[in-house]
Amino acid sequence: MLTTFQMQALLTAAVWTAGLSLIAFVLGGAVGLLIAVMRVSANRVLRGIAFTYIQIVQGTPLLVMMMLAFFGLSILGFDLTPFAAASFAMVIYSSAYFGEIWRGGILAVPKTQWEAAECLALHPVQRFWLVIIPQGLRISTPPTVGFMVQIVKNTSLASVIGVAELTYTSKLINNSTFQPFIIFSVVAVLYFCMCYPLAWWSRKLEDKLNVAHR
Amino acid sequence: MSPIVKLNNVSKSFGSLHVLQGVSFDVAAGSVVAIIGRSGSGKSTALRCINGLEKINSGEITVCNHHLHHDVTRAQLRALHLDVGIVFQSYNLFPHLTVGQNIMLAPRWVRKQSKSEAHEHAAEVLRKVGLAEKFDAYPEQLSGGQQQRVAIARSLAMEPKLMLFDEVTSALDPELTGEVLKVMESLARDGMTMVLVTHEMAFAKGVADKIVFMHQGRVWEEGGGEMLSAPQTPELRQFVGNGL
Ligand SMILES: Nc1ncnc2c1ncn2[C@@H]1O[C@H](COP(=O)(O)OP(=O)(O)O)[C@@H](O)[C@H]1O
Ligand SMILES: [Mg+2]
Numbered sequence: 001m002l003t004t005f006q007m008q009a010l011l012t013a014a015v016w017t018a019g020l021s022l023i024a025f026v027l028g029g030a031v032g033l034l035i036a037v038m039r040v041s042a043n044r045v046l047r048g049i050a051f052t053y054i055q056i057v058q059g060t061p062l063l064v065m066m067m068l069a070f071f072g073l074s075i076l077g078f079d080l081t082p083f084a085a086a087s088f089a090m091v092i093y094s095s096a097y098f099g100e101i102w103r104g105g106i107l108a109v110p111k112t113q114w115e116a117a118e119c120l121a122l123h124p125v126q127r128f129w130l131v132i133i134p135q136g137l138r139i140s141t142p143p144t145v146g147f148m149v150q151i152v153k154n155t156s157l158a159s160v161i162g163v164a165e166l167t168y169t170s171k172l173i174n175n176s177t178f179q180p181f182i183i184f185s186v187v188a189v190l191y192f193c194m195c196y197p198l199a200w201w202s203r204k205l206e207d208k209l210n211v212a213h214r
Numbered sequence: 215m216s217p218i219v220k221l222n223n224v225s226k227s228f229g230s231l232h233v234l235q236g237v238s239f240d241v242a243a244g245s246v247v248a249i250i251g252r253s254g255s256g257k258s259t260a261l262r263c264i265n266g267l268e269k270i271n272s273g274e275i276t277v278c279n280h281h282l283h284h285d286v287t288r289a290q291l292r293a294l295h296l297d298v299g300i301v302f303q304s305y306n307l308f309p310h311l312t313v314g315q316n317i318m319l320a321p322r323w324v325r326k327q328s329k330s331e332a333h334e335h336a337a338e339v340l341r342k343v344g345l346a347e348k349f350d351a352y353p354e355q356l357s358g359g360q361q362q363r364v365a366i367a368r369s370l371a372m373e374p375k376l377m378l379f380d381e382v383t384s385a386l387d388p389e390l391t392g393e394v395l396k397v398m399e400s401l402a403r404d405g406m407t408m409v410l411v412t413h414e415m416a417f418a419k420g421v422a423d424k425i426v427f428m429h430q431g432r433v434w435e436e437g438g439g440e441m442l443s444a445p446q447t448p449e450l451r452q453f454v455g456n457g458l
């Protein structure tokens with residue numbers, strides 16, 4: 001069986017995993033919203049920049065982004081801690097996907113909503129932020145939460161640059177105790193405890209949306 | 215009275231499709247003008263041009279002292295929208311906001327009303343359309359007729375000088391059209407200047423001061439309610455005949 005010390009180490013590691021996920025949700029979400037807005041903007045240059053950003057990020061394995069953020073940036077003189085480098089990579093990674101998901105949601109808002117807002121003399125910026133964005137984000141909620149589950153699972157890749165999150169710590173413990181079945185079962189349960197509420201929430205939101213769009 | 219809306223030889227095409235071909239008519243302040251005509255005759259387009267939602271190709275439109283040419287600017291359009299309200303066939307309420315929030319949105323952000331001021335005002339226009347108790351409901355919880363009345367209230371809250379209605383009862387079940395028409399009738403009685411596209415001939419005849427019959431992108435006939443009983447053109451005769 002696992003010792004109390006090992007159990008504690010795993011729980012601490014789970015906190016790092018949750019922290020990394022949270023950073024990806026919040027900062028990745030903020031950058032992602034910016035990317036989504038650029039992606040649907042009337043300005044061709046902004047649209048092009050956002051498009052290129054999404055293409056590059058989606059075309060690069062997260063594992064490689066982790067390595068780049070840690071080893072690559074340190075060659076350029078930015079010495080990030082493993083956790084900072086992993087956070088950086090996670091934010092870039094999640095922002096591109098959030099941006100693409102939300103772009104779809106924004107474009108799915110009917111044109112008549114723009115017109116109704118325009119006819120009430122709302123400024124273009126007000127139309128966008130008060131009328132279009134809330135509806136676009138709401139339409140995108142199920143895929144957004146689905147992607148959040150992916151984020152939690154993909155934080156495991158931070159183990160390759162030595163972040164003491166769940167996957168890294170479990171390997172470490174396994175190396176000294178050789179109880180892979182027990183250790184990785186516990187780890188799987190911990191991941192499940194973080195992902196399941198999100199999946200459940202996503203399903204609930206989807207049901208609610210289906211009711212609203214009867 | 216001087217006209218509040220004046221269309222002078224207005225033309226509008228979508229590509230090679232000439233939808234409006236030299237349309238002219240006036241709307242006197244405080245009057246109700248009904249635009250009738252077959253589907254595809256350009257009624258909605260005329261209304262959308264009055265509200266600047268479509269840019270005209272030639273001619274001139276004057277609405278509440280705003281002059282719309284083919285090269286109208288965004289700022290001019292916004293100034294126009296402060297004076298003109300429009301209600302669409304499909305209501306177009308904001309589904310993520312409650313009835314009250316729908317109505318208060320523009321007064322708060324555009325007219326810069328305080329929260330309590332906007333709230334009071336919203337309650338008042340809701341009462342006018344008979345939906346005072348629906349302030350906190352979401353649009354999806356209302357019937358079509360109720361949603362359309364909220365859309366009217368939302369427009370009214372901006373205190374427009376002119377209201378446009380584009381077939382506002384066409385999407386409703388027959389038993390729900392009455393409640394919406396009643397609201398429009400009371401607005402007309404209160405002296406609101408209104409231009410409405412409608413298929414409700416009895417309503418047009420009873421409420422409108424002037425009826426404009428459009429056909430193939432032109433004003434084919436215009437006159438008072440009596441025009442429907444004594445059509446001058448075969449086209450209107452046929453339209454009235456089919457419509458009844
Ligand atoms: N945005 C548009 N693009 C292309 N054609 C349009 C557009 N809006 C209207 N039309 C065409 O213009 C004609 C007149 O339309 P409309 O003004 O909606 O007629 P009505 O309201 O009298 O039924 C129709 O043939 C319609 O297909
Ligand atoms: Mg129409």
